[in-house]
Structures are given as structure tokens and as C-alpha cells.
Amino acid sequence: MNSAHPEPPxxxxxGAIMAIATGHWQTKILVTAxxxxxxxNLSGSxxxxxxxxxxxxxxxxxxxGFFLALVGLGLLESHDGRLRNSATxxxxxxxxxxxxIGGYLQFCARELNPAWDGLAVALRTGQPQNRAAIEGNPxxxxxxxxxxxxxxxxxxxxxxTPIGLHVSSLDWSPYSSVVDVGGARGxxxxxxxxxxxxxxxxxxxxxQLESAFTRHMAALGGTDAVSFVGGDFFxxxxxxxxxxxxGHILHNWSEEHRIKLLQNAYQAxxxxxxxxxxxxxxxxxxxxxxxxxxxLSMLVWSAGGSEYSVxxxxxxxxxxxxxxxxxxxxxxxxxxxxxxxxxx
Numbered sequence: 001m002n003s004a005h006p007e008p009p010x011x012x013x014x015g016a017i018m019a020i021a022t023g024h025w026q027t028k029i030l031v032t033a034x035x036x037x038x039x040x041n042l043s044g045s046x047x048x049x050x051x052x053x054x055x056x057x058x059x060x061x062x063x064x065g066f067f068l069a070l071v072g073l074g075l076l077e078s079h080d081g082r083l084r085n086s087a088t089x090x091x092x093x094x095x096x097x098x099x100x101i102g103g104y105l106q107f108c109a110r111e112l113n114p115a116w117d118g119l120a121v122a123l124r125t126g127q128p129q130n131r132a133a134i135e136g137n138p139x140x141x142x143x144x145x146x147x148x149x150x151x152x153x154x155x156x157x158x159x160x161t162p163i164g165l166h167v168s169s170l171d172w173s174p175y176s177s178v179v180d181v182g183g184a185r186g187x188x189x190x191x192x193x194x195x196x197x198x199x200x201x202x203x204x205x206x207x208q209l210e211s212a213f214t215r216h217m218a219a220l221g222g223t224d225a226v227s228f229v230g231g232d233f234f235x236x237x238x239x240x241x242x243x244x245x246x247g248h249i250l251h252n253w254s255e256e257h258r259i260k261l262l263q264n265a266y267q268a269x270x271x272x273x274x275x276x277x278x279x280x281x282x283x284x285x286x287x288x289x290x291x292x293x294x295x296l297s298m299l300v301w302s303a304g305g306s307e308y309s310v311x312x313x314x315x316x317x318x319x320x321x322x323x324x325x326x327x328x329x330x331x332x333x334x335x336x337x338x339x340x341x342x343x344x
Contacts, residue, residue, distance in 0.1 A: 029069050031109045034102045039075070039085050039093035046082040098161070103154020110148050115300040122300045130301045138252075138302055143208045153212055157187040160247060163278065163332055164191030167245075170327070172196045175242035175273065179204055181233055181265070182249045185216035186226050193225040201226045202239045233261060238268035244275045250313075251279040251294070254304030262320045262340070272344040275322060280334040282307045291334040313338045 033039065036056050047055070053063040067083060070076040075089045085094070092101050111130070118129025130138050143149050168191050176198060180189045183203035193199045203213055207230030217226060229239050234257070238244065244265045250258045265275045280291040291307055298305030310326050317324040322340025329336060 026069075026073060027109075027113070029066065029073065030075070031105050032066075033070060033075070034093060034105050037095060038070075039089045040095040042076075042083065042085050043090060043094045046079075046084040048082055052083060099158065100154070101158050103151040104158055106151035107148070107155045110151065111142065112297055112301055116297070119296065119300055126299075128300060128302055128304070139206060143206060149209075149212070153185050153209075153216075156184045156248075157216075159332060160188045161191070163247065163335065164188040165195075166329075167276065167278075167337070168192045168195040172199060176200065177241040178202075178243040178245065179239045179241040179268070180245045180247070181205075181238060181261075182246070184209060185213045186228065187216065187220075188245070188247065189226045190217065190220050190223065193223060197225075199225065202241065203228045204231060204233065204239055206230065206232065233264065238264050240268050240270060242270050242273040244269055244273075246275065246277045248279060250277060251298050251307050252302045252305040255308075255312075255316075257304065258308075259316050259319060262316055262322070265340075266320045266322060266342065269342045271342060273342050275317070275340040275342075276337065277313055277317075277340070278335050278337045279313075280307050280332075281310050281313065281336040283309045283311070283336075288334040294334075310336055310338060 038052075038056060041055055042052070049064050049067055050060070052058075052067065053060060056063075058066065067076060068078075071078050071083070075086055075093070076083050077086050091097065092099050094100060095102060115128065115130040121127070122129050128138075142152060164187065167188070172192075177200050178189070178192060179202045180186070180192075181204050183189055183205055186201075186203040189201035189203050193201050203226065205213075205228070210228050210230055213228045217223065231237075246261065246265070250261065253261070262275065269275055280288070280294045282288075282291045282295055287307075295307035298307065314324040314326070317338070317340035322342055325339045325341065327337045327339055
């Protein structure tokens with residue numbers, strides 16, 4: 001018998017629970033600052049608390065507490081009575097910067113977070129708590145609100161920029177054409193053709209996004225190699241190409257719909273071509289925490305969505321006729337890239 005004494009359990013930590021409990025407050029502080037363009041206002045400069053309060057139209061003493069909370073969150077720094085952006089805020093929270101995430105934060109505040117209020121109901125019923133998803137396609141109502149649309153598209157570009165760099169570094173020499181299904185305003189497609197000039201690309205998404213696509217392509221410098229085709233990928237045929245991409249698409253839908261989308265993809269992919277799938281996949285008994293949060297977000301917001309495992313993805317691809325291969329992480333934390341090959 002081993003007589004060694006077991007290690008005593010770690011002391012219970014109420015502080016850890018309180019940090020979680022106040023997370024909603026911290027989110028509101030961050031989103032409020034972003035919506036006021038506080039970090040853009042301070043970019044490359046500094047201000048005293050009274051000066052910054054006057055610029056933003058805030059009143060004391062609440063303004064002081066608000067700014068000090070941002071210091072506590074590590075988003076502002078205070079030196080000699082003057083506030084300036086932290087390095088993190090300067091990189092990610094200044095409007096116009098390539099890595100600006102303000103659009104994603106506003107999308108969360110307007111779309112995802114209200115749906116999270118119904119988490120308990122979603123867990124009991126399995127039903128989304130976003131009314132638009134209950135009634136059909138959550139994107140239909142999202143795209144009717146111009147501000148919400150712009151915030152969502154900003155967030156999609158923020159996520160797919162590093163993914164585009166990763167995916168474009170794959171060997172594209174066997175292929176000449178690609179369709180980004182649900183490709184929004186074409187950010188990933190533009191990266192692909194810029195880094196692989198022999199490619200032509202089509203962005204396939206709902207028709208109401210075409211004007212956003214046109215504006216974004218012009219802002220990126222424009223290219224004749226990327227075009228837009230409007231349609232609904234559940235009711236309209238997908239454009240034919242050597243490669244189809246489903247990036248952050250399958251996790252929005254139920255398993256039945258995922259299989260339907262991949263069946264449609266198999267019909268559209270030319271012999272010898274492929275389908276690329278990436279999502280935050282949840283493998284193993286202890287998957288990455290962020291992937292679990294993403295899965296719960298899909299539960300409360302989308303029409304039957306959730307994250308899924310690599311094994312499940314392989315199974316769906318095999319079922320519709322593709323030969324699956326797990327390639328690598330997709331360029332974002334917890335995202336996995338899976339390729340389904342179509343034989344000649």
C-alpha cells in the first residue's frame with residue numbers, strides 16, 4: 001500500500017467565480033468604448049481624464065470610473081495623469097486598422113449576446129433563441145439592418161484574413177477556379193487570387209451582399225479575377241469550379257443541412273477537384289474552450305448549428321462521395337481545415 005499522503009486540494013477561489021460573474025460588465029465597458037470610438041480618438045496621442053470626457057461628451061465622476069475600468073482591463077494606460085491606448089488596443093481597437101475587431105464586438109452585442117440570454121431555454125429545447133433563426137434563415141434579418149450588416153462583414157473579414165493567408169499558401173497549381181460559398185464581400189477570395197494569380201474566383205452569397213462586395217473589391221484595389229454570384233445555397237445550384245470553400249458555414253446548420261450542402265458541392269466540383277471545409281472543430285473529451293463557446297453560440301443563435309468533430313466532417317464528406325483529408329489548423333485558433341477530394 002502506498003503510504004504517501006495525497007496532495008491537498010487547491011484552495012477554493014471565490015475570485016475566479018467573481019471574475020466570471022462580472023464578465024458581462026466588462027463586455028459592456030469594452031463595447032461602449034468601441035461604439036464611442038474611444039480608442040480611435042486616442043490613437044497615437046494621449047489625453048487627461050477631463051479632456052477625454054469632454055471629447056466624448058461624458059460627465060464626471062462616471063467618466064473617471066469608466067476610463068479607470070479600461071485601464072484595469074489593460075486597454076488604456078495611465079502615465080503622469082494622461083491616458084493612452086495600450087499596445088493591444090492600438091492594434092485591434094482602432095477603426096481602420098487591418099486587425100480591427102470592433103465590427104465583431106458590435107455583432108456580438110447586437111446579435112449573439114441577446115440570444116445567449118436564452119441559453120437555459122436552448123439547452124432544454126434544442127431550439128435557437130434568435131427569432132430570425134426560429135422563423136428561418138438568421139441572415140435574412142441580419143442583412144436587412146445596414147449597421148448590423150457592416151459590423152458582421154467587418155467581423156468576417158477579421159476572421160478570414162489570417163485564414164486566407166494560410167489557405168492561399170496551399171498548393172493551388174492543380175486548380176484554376178474556386179468558389180467561396182457564403183464568401184460575403186470577397187475578402188478571402190481576393191487574397192486567394194492575389195497570391196495565386198492563375199486562379200479565378202467566384203463569391204457565392206445572398207444577393208443583398210453584392211453592393212458590399214463591389215465596394216470592398218474597390219477598396220482592395222479591384223480585380224477582374226473575382227466576381228459575385230447571388231443566390232441561396234439551399235435552393236439555388238452552386239457555381240461549378242475546381243474547388244469550393246465552406247468556411248465557417250457548416251457550423252451554422254443542422255447535420256441534415258450540412259450533408260445537403262456537401263451534396264450540392266459534390267455536384268458543383270469538377271472531377272479531380274476538391275471541397276475545403278474549416279470551422280472551430282471540437283475533438284476529444286476536452287476540446288479547446290473557445291471552440292466550445294463557439295458551439296454554444298451556434299446553439300442559441302443559428303438554426304440547429306453547433307461545432308462538430310473532424311471525424312464527423314470526414315463522415316459527411318465520405319457519405320456524399322468525397323475522399324476526406326485533414327490538412328492542418330486553418331490559420332485561426334481552434335479552426336481545423338479539412339479537404340474532400342473528388343476523384344476523376
